[in-house]
Amino acid sequence: MASTTKARLDQAAEAGQTAAAADLSRNSSQVRQPRGSRYAPGLSNRLRNMLRAGIGWPSAALLIAACVLAPVAALGWFALQGDSSHWTHLLQFVLPTAMTNTVLLLLGVGVLVACLGVGSAWLVTAYDFPLRRTLSWALLLPLAVPTYIVAFAYLDILHPIGPVQGLIRDILGYDSPRQFRLPDLRSLPGAIFLLGFVLYPYVYLSTRIMFSTQAASLLEAARVLGESGRSVFFRVALPMARPAIAVGVSLALLETLNDIGASEFLGIQTLTVSVYTTWVTRNDLAGAAQIALAMLAIVAVLILAERHGRRKQRYAGNQRARAMCPERLSGLKALAACLLGCIPVAVGFLAPAAYLLNETLKRLHQVGVVSDQLLQSAWNTVSIAFCATLLTLACGLVVAWAVRCARQASSLAHRLAQAGARVATTGYALPGTVLAIGLLTPFIMFDHVLAAMLQLLGNADPGLILMGSGTALVLAYAIRFMAISIGSLEAGLARIPPSMEQAARLLGESPAGALRRVHLPLLRPALGAAALLVFVDAMKELSATLLLRPVNFDTLATWLYAEAARGTYEEGAVAALAIVLAGLIPVILLARTQFKMSR
Amino acid sequence: MSITNGPRFLARNLMLAGAVTLSAMASAAHAADVTLYTTREPGLIQPLLDQFNKDTGVKVNTVFVKDGLIERVRAEGEKSPADVLMTVDIGNLLDLVDAGVTQPVESATLREVIPANLRGADNQWFTLSLRDRVAYVAKDLDVDALTYEDFADPKWKGKVCIRSGQHPYNTALIAAMIAHDGAEATEEWLRKVKANLGRKAAGGDRDVARDILGGICDVGIANAYYVGRMKNAEPGTDARKWGDAIKVVRPTFANEKSRGTHVNISGAAVAKHAPNRDGAVQLLEYLVSDKAQSLYAMANYEYPVKAGVTLDPVVASFGKLIIDPLPLTEIAKHRKQASELVDKVGFNN
Numbered sequence: 004m005a006s007t008t009k010a011r012l013d014q015a016a017e018a019g020q021t022a023a024a025a026d027l028s029r030n031s032s033q034v035r036q037p038r039g040s041r042y043a044p045g046l047s048n049r050l051r052n053m054l055r056a057g058i059g060w061p062s063a064a065l066l067i068a069a070c071v072l073a074p075v076a077a078l079g080w081f082a083l084q085g086d087s088s089h090w091t092h093l094l095q096f097v098l099p100t101a102m103t104n105t106v107l108l109l110l111g112v113g114v115l116v117a118c119l120g121v122g123s124a125w126l127v128t129a130y131d132f133p134l135r136r137t138l139s140w141a142l143l144l145p146l147a148v149p150t151y152i153v154a155f156a157y158l159d160i161l162h163p164i165g166p167v168q169g170l171i172r173d174i175l176g177y178d179s180p181r182q183f184r185l186p187d188l189r190s191l192p193g194a195i196f197l198l199g200f201v202l203y204p205y206v207y208l209s210t211r212i213m214f215s216t217q218a219a220s221l222l223e224a225a226r227v228l229g230e231s232g233r234s235v236f237f238r239v240a241l242p243m244a245r246p247a248i249a250v251g252v253s254l255a256l257l258e259t260l261n262d263i264g265a266s267e268f269l270g271i272q273t274l275t276v277s278v279y280t281t282w283v284t285r286n287d288l289a290g291a292a293q294i295a296l297a298m299l300a301i302v303a304v305l306i307l308a309e310r311h312g313r314r315k316q317r318y319a320g321n322q323r324a325r326a327m328c329p330e331r332l333s334g335l336k337a338l339a340a341c342l343l344g345c346i347p348v349a350v351g352f353l354a355p356a357a358y359l360l361n362e363t364l365k366r367l368h369q370v371g372v373v374s375d376q377l378l379q380s381a382w383n384t385v386s387i388a389f390c391a392t393l394l395t396l397a398c399g400l401v402v403a404w405a406v407r408c409a410r411q412a413s414s415l416a417h418r419l420a421q422a423g424a425r426v427a428t429t430g431y432a433l434p435g436t437v438l439a440i441g442l443l444t445p446f447i448m449f450d451h452v453l454a455a456m457l458q459l460l461g462n463a464d465p466g467l468i469l470m471g472s473g474t475a476l477v478l479a480y481a482i483r484f485m486a487i488s489i490g491s492l493e494a495g496l497a498r499i500p501p502s503m504e505q506a507a508r509l510l511g512e513s514p515a516g517a518l519r520r521v522h523l524p525l526l527r528p529a530l531g532a533a534a535l536l537v538f539v540d541a542m543k544e545l546s547a548t549l550l551l552r553p554v555n556f557d558t559l560a561t562w563l564y565a566e567a568a569r570g571t572y573e574e575g576a577v578a579a580l581a582i583v584l585a586g587l588i589p590v591i592l593l594a595r596t597q598f599k600m601s602r
Numbered sequence: 603m604s605i606t607n608g609p610r611f612l613a614r615n616l617m618l619a620g621a622v623t624l625s626a627m628a629s630a631a632h633a634a635d636v637t638l639y640t641t642r643e644p645g646l647i648q649p650l651l652d653q654f655n656k657d658t659g660v661k662v663n664t665v666f667v668k669d670g671l672i673e674r675v676r677a678e679g680e681k682s683p684a685d686v687l688m689t690v691d692i693g694n695l696l697d698l699v700d701a702g703v704t705q706p707v708e709s710a711t712l713r714e715v716i717p718a719n720l721r722g723a724d725n726q727w728f729t730l731s732l733r734d735r736v737a738y739v740a741k742d743l744d745v746d747a748l749t750y751e752d753f754a755d756p757k758w759k760g761k762v763c764i765r766s767g768q769h770p771y772n773t774a775l776i777a778a779m780i781a782h783d784g785a786e787a788t789e790e791w792l793r794k795v796k797a798n799l800g801r802k803a804a805g806g807d808r809d810v811a812r813d814i815l816g817g818i819c820d821v822g823i824a825n826a827y828y829v830g831r832m833k834n835a836e837p838g839t840d841a842r843k844w845g846d847a848i849k850v851v852r853p854t855f856a857n858e859k860s861r862g863t864h865v866n867i868s869g870a871a872v873a874k875h876a877p878n879r880d881g882a883v884q885l886l887e888y889l890v891s892d893k894a895q896s897l898y899a900m901a902n903y904e905y906p907v908k909a910g911v912t913l914d915p916v917v918a919s920f921g922k923l924i925i926d927p928l929p930l931t932e933i934a935k936h937r938k939q940a941s942e943l944v945d946k947v948g949f950n951n
Contacts (some may be wrong), residue, residue: 096945163816180817270804554663
């Protein structure tokens with residue numbers, strides 16, 4: 004049954020493609036479902052037709068967007084509680100530096116992740132050399148290392164009394180760090196370096212998928228037409244990969260923007276650190292909320308500008324594209340390619356992981372003592388991350404699909420769905436702690452209402468249900484990481500030509516049916532990628548977890564943080580290693596599922 | 603519309619049902635238990651809580667909330683499970699009281715043990731331990747006495763290490779200096795200390811010792827109890843090496859009225875809507891008992907609030923602690939100004 008449907012679909016898709024080939028690039032071919040009730044009169048059918056007209060999905064998307072907006076609304080309410088008296092102080096003494104630092108940090112990290120991510124993706128796609136296969140998944144490994152862990156690991160590794168500088172002194176014949184030492188890592192360049200080397204996998208992942216599934220025929224055409232290798236990359240591959248690069252870079256930049264652990268540790272006064280100082284040190288929540296919202300507005304403008312920049316471009320391609328055939332390198336070139344590919348993995352993953360392993364081995368005797376706590380925290384971490392991943396994925400799918408469907412319906416529906424999708428990604432642009440503060444109020448309000456309802460029905464006072472059970476954490480993670488799933492799924496959908504649902508709809512499927520029977524199977528790689536990215540991020544999440552968790556509830560990250568807060572972060576090496584190891588499994592799975600087609 | 607809403611409605615009901623089940627699982631917390639919300643690292647207080655459990659049979663449930671303790675308790679309102687709120691820094695304690703999330707406690711034990719200037723006038727908060735902010739000095743340097751004002755001396759150019767100026771430990775110190783020397787002099791002092799910094803004002807207090815060993819700095823300002831921990835660490839560990847690279851000098855304010863060392867506190871309050879108020883008071887009273895205070899001194903290397911408790915030998919070797927007589931509430935008053943001065947001179951940039 005399924006196979007016949009698939010065969011019919013393929014035929015129809017082919018027909019659709021031929022018919023719509025002329026205007027496919029403008030994407031204006033719309034298949035309008037017959038409106039009215041010619042086939043089946045009655046209320047339910049009218050409703051179904053409304054659904055077919057594409058109102059249901061956008062409204063679901065808007066509902067999700069509203070949930071994501073709840074913390075922003077709470078922050079807005081906080082912001083209104085304060086006055087603007089501190090802005091004179093901020094404008095005069097804080098914002099100029101914080102703004103400069105933030106812009107430089109974002110620029111630096113943006114350039115570094117783009118170069119590392121696109122460069123390494125192109126390297127393993129276009130060339131064949133020793134270790135290429137290993138590298139093609141190993142390049143994702145830095146994803147498993149949270150930025151705050153990288154910061155403290157590198158501070159130790161590169162400290163004047165650490166192994167690297169010790170070795171350099173031995174070679175140069177100095178015997179004390181007082182005679183010779185390298186510049187301190189606690190600086191803006193240091194922060195750019197560290198964040199760049201752990202965040203580039205976001206770009207690598209999205210670009211690599213793009214290169215390996217889409218580029219082949221066009222790239223080969225370019226080669227046949229006599230373009231050099233370099234110009235194939237710059238004139239064909241790079242422009243085609245732009246949406247993928249944009250998705251990857253914006254995830255990395257948002258992560259940079261809302262990072263507090265690494266920036267604070269390295270002493271970089273970013274806007275996020277200012278928000279934090281205003282709130283924590285001066286106990287001025289209103290002021291902090293005002294800065295956070297101003298930042299959010301800037302982020303929104305930047306994201307809209309990027310989308311506006313490529314609004315006229317269409318990227319839909321043929322699903323059955325072959326992977327491109329890599330060029331075989333030999334001799335010195337192969338060695339150079341291999342070394343080049345190893346650098347990001349070594350810096351972003353191997354060095355910090357080796358450091359953590361070493362620190363853990365020094366404390367092996369403790370592992371027995373803490374193993375109960377370790378297991379309990381690991382279980383908490385994995386189960387919460389798992390639930391959050393499912394929820395995030397489901398919401399992301401609804402939103403991404405709503406945008407896709409609405410394109411076929413009215414322009415109003417399309418615009419609404421688009422707005423919903425953009426709004427639904429705001430959680431990722433807020434620093435975790437700020438988001439958590441924004442979520443406290445709606446969650447606890449919900450808890451109070453729910454408790455009152457249950458008590459009305461004659462139950463005992465249930466207490467705070469969301470907050471007391473960890474459900475608040477699942478919802479917070481979903482709201483925070485929705486951007487990742489929406490981004491991945493939108494990119495995945497973009498690679499499915501519109502002719503697919505046109506064909507499905509011609510054959511009588513509803514949007515939901517088309518989604519279930521056509522797009523979901525085709526989306527499997529994108530779903531997998533989104534699931535694993537969200538899962539890894541949820542496992543690393545710290546700041547929202549600290550504020551929203553129930554009593555006696557530790558995740559690996561909070562446990563590690565508790566050690567770090569005592570200043571004894573090396574004592575947390577066991578927990579840090581556990582986070583990295585637990586993150587490795589999804590990352591490797593991710594690599595295996597994503598890159599199967601390009602072997 | 604209702605078709606779309608149908609499944610969603612169902613989903614929401616399912617979620618609700620799930621939440622109720624979850625809550626049944628989560629509320630395993632027993633009514634006789636005491637629930638503690640703390641901004642203090644659990645590792646530091648867990649030994650005390652374990653001892654409390656052993657001695658009284660009362661279990662303590664904890665949440666380590668780093669930031670946002672006030673916001674969380676306030677939002678939870680009368681349904682809050684919190685009995686005891688624990689935090690460091692006088693400013694944070696007073697913020698709890700100002701936010702209206704604490705309640706007064708009449709306890710003869712607490713009144714007897716804790717000096718009047720170390721608890722709230724209306725018994726809304728109580729000091730549990732003291733922490734002096736001292737100078738870490740490279741071991742070989744011939745420096746035995748310092749004032750806080752000395753850190754501005756140009757002879758330390760490029761040789762001073764300190765954590766972020768916005769950290770409560772530092773804003774409290776700067777606030778004390780404002781109270782003693784005035785805002786202008788303090789601003790000048792901050793500028794000069796900033797010019798003396800050997801590295802960015804970042805990291806933690808232990809990094810000062812590490813950076814002195816690494817040759818980045820010669821002197822720094824940090825809390826004393828970290829030294830107790832480092833110097834008592836197992837020989838051969840990194841922490842021990844850092845601790846062994848420094849000695850402690852207790853600076854005083856140059857001010858005539860002071861001649862004492864800046865001290866901050868860790869403390870606790872009973873939550874306004876504490877479901878187990880008696881248990882909360884019992885825990886507080888336990889924490890100022892000889893046994894608990896001795897744990898504070900011997901395991902955490904903090905200064906006990908109770909007189910006559912034996913100190914750890916390393917801490918005792920720093921000499922007698924002469925506390926700056928400035929009232930804590932006076933320090934808390936200047937905290938915001940201190941934080942703004944840090945911004946103004948670009949101390950952390």
